[in-house]
Each structure stands twice: as C-alpha cells, then as structure tokens.
Amino acid sequence: GAVVSQHPSRVICKSGTSVKIECRSLDFQATTMFWYRQFPKKSLMLMATSNEGSKATYEQGVEKDKFLINHASLTLSTLTVTSAHPEDSSFYICSASQVGTEAFFGQGTRLTVV
Amino acid sequence: AQSVTQLDSQVPVFEEAPVELRCNYSSSVSVYLFWYVQYPNQGLQLLLKYLSGSTLVKGINGFEAEFNKSQTSFHLRKPSVHISDTAEYFCAVSRASKSGYELNFGKGTSLLVTP
Numbered sequence: 001g002a003v004v005s006q007h008p009s010r011v012i013c014k015s016g017t018s019v020k021i022e023c024r025s026l027d028f029q030a031t032t033m034f035w036y037r038q039f040p041k042k043s044l045m046l047m048a049t050s051n052e053g054s055k056a057t058y059e060q061g062v063e064k065d066k067f068l069i070n071h072a073s074l075t076l077s078t079l080t081v082t083s084a085h086p087e088d089s090s091f092y093i094c095s096a097s098q099v100g101t102e103a104f105f106g107q108g109t110r111l112t113v114v
Numbered sequence: 115a116q117s118v119t120q121l122d123s124q125v126p127v128f129e130e131a132p133v134e135l136r137c138n139y140s141s142s143v144s145v146y147l148f149w150y151v152q153y154p155n156q157g158l159q160l161l162l163k164y165l166s167g168s169t170l171v172k173g174i175n176g177f178e179a180e181f182n183k184s185q186t187s188f189h190l191r192k193p194s195v196h197i198s199d200t201a202e203y204f205c206a207v208s209r210a211s212k213s214g215y216e217l218n219f220g221k222g223t224s225l226l227v228t229p
Contacts (some may be wrong), residue, residue: 005159032218043204043221044158093157095217100182102148103217 004096006106013084013113021079021109023094029074030096034103035067038091050077084113086095115142116141116207120220127227129197135190135223137179137205139148147188148206148217149179158204200227 003026013019023033032051035042048064050056051069058064066088069079077096081088089112094102120135126200139145146165150158164172169181179190188205202224 004157009155041222043219044217046216046218049216091155095158102160102163105150105159107157108155110155 002096002101002104004030004094004104004106006094006109008109009107010110011112013111015085015113016083018080018082019084019111021081021092021094021111022076023079023096023106025075025096025104028096028098030077031074031098032096032103033071033077034095034097035069035079036093036095038093038108043112044093046114047079081111084111086113089113116143116145116209116218118205118207118218118220118223120203120205120223121208122223123221124224127195127225129227129229130194132193133191133199133225134197135203135205135225137188137190137220139186139188139205139207141186141196141207141209143209144206147179147181148175148192148208149173149188150204150206150219151175152202152204152222161203193224195227197227197229205211212220 005024007022035047038044047062048056048058052074056069071077093104093108098104117140119138127133148163149161162170162171164181172178202222204222205220
C-alpha cells in the first residue's frame with residue numbers, strides 16, 4: 001500500500017510552547033488528509049479534514065485556533081498545537097487519501113506536554 | 115451519520131485458537147467497512163475492507179471478515195491466532211459515496227493472545 005510518513009514520532013515540549021507535526025504522503029498525491037487524536041485505551045477521534053489548498057474542516061468541539069492545520073501541497077499537511085498544555089498530551093495520527101482510494105495512516109506522534 | 119459498535123473491549127484467547135472480533139454498524143446509506151490493527155505506539159494498518167461484491171473478505175495475516183447486511187455486522191475472524199496477533203483492532207465505517215474518506219471508528223477491541 002501507499003506510504004504515509006509522520007514526523008516526529010515522539011515529542012516532549014514545555015507548557016505554553018507550540019509543536020508542529022508533519023504528515024507526508026511519500027508515493028502518492030493526497031487530495032485529502034485527516035488528523036485524528038487518540039486517548040489512551042480509546043478510539044480515534046477525528047479532529048479535522050483538510051483538502052489541499054483550502055481551509056481545514058474541523059469537527060465539532062475541536063478548537064481551530066489551538067490546532068492549526070495546513071495542507072499546502074498534495075504531499076504535506078501539518079498540525080500545529082499552539083500554546084500546548086498538559087491536557088493536549090495525546091497520540092496524534094494522520095491519514096491521507098486520494099480520490100477513490102482508501103485512507104493510509106501515518107505512524108502517529110506521541111505528544112507529551114510537561 | 116454512520117457509527118460502529120465493537121461489542122467486546124477485550125478478547126483473551128490462547129495461541130492457535132480461533133477468534134472472532136465483533137463489529138456492528140449503523141447507517142441509513144450504503145457503507146464501506148474496514149478493519150484496522152494497531153500495535154503499541156504505532157499507526158493503523160489496514161487488515162481488510164469491504165467495498166462491494168463478495169461478502170466474505172480476506173485480508174492480511176490470515177484474517178477474514180463477513181459483511182452481513184441484514185444483521186448490519188462485519189465480524190473479523192481468524193482460525194488460528196499467533197502471539198504476534200496481540201494488538202488493538204478497530205472496525206471502521208465510511209459512507210459509500212465518499213470511498214474511504216471520513217472514517218468513523220469503533221472503540222477498539224484489545225486482542226490478547228497467550229501461550
């Protein structure tokens with residue numbers, strides 16, 4: 001299957017700082033990318049959907065000013081957690097797809113805010 | 115909207131025994147169904163998917179699932195499990211009109227395989 005690379009795999013940051021997570025589709029052009037958040041022992045919660053070149057669509061309850069999503073090219077989407085706090089600590093996963101195909105998932109990023 | 119219910123949060127099973135992980139979905143429109151596996155601190159890997167056609171779907175690692183429209187189910191099965199199958203398994207549903215786009219996940223089932 002297609003490869004989606006997510007970076008970094010782990011990050012620790014201080015409370016109040018911002019963290020950027022990258023999601024790249026390595027061997028295909030992703031027209032749509034998704035960002036999920038996964039709490040321990042819980043399912044994946046869709047945070048937002050982004051289409052290349054347009055603003056992301058956020059799910060209800062997700063703060064768009066806190067979780068900034070950029071999908072500037074067909075192979076790259078970024079999620080920036082701004083002014084991170086300990087409650088933002090979580091496992092973040094991206095997925096990417098193109099028209100008519102399934103979504104392929106990145107390896108995930110473990111964010112710890114101290 | 116589409117939703118998925120995974121009836122078992124944990125399934126313990128002995129090595130080489132058969133296993134079934136249950137998944138029921140709810141939708142008023144045609145759907146696509148997926149099973150994913152997640153190993154600790156990793157992303158999701160697609161095991162198998164049902165888009166159309168034969169209701170019995172075979173996937174990787176010896177897993178298979180059967181789409182049952184009348185019972186709105188998509189249970190995952192493996193005839194003989196290995197220790198390495200220990201992982202979290204997620205059932206997911208997507209609207210058929212949007213292909214594999216927006217996935218709604220179940221809460222997951224932890225499969226624990228012991229010797």
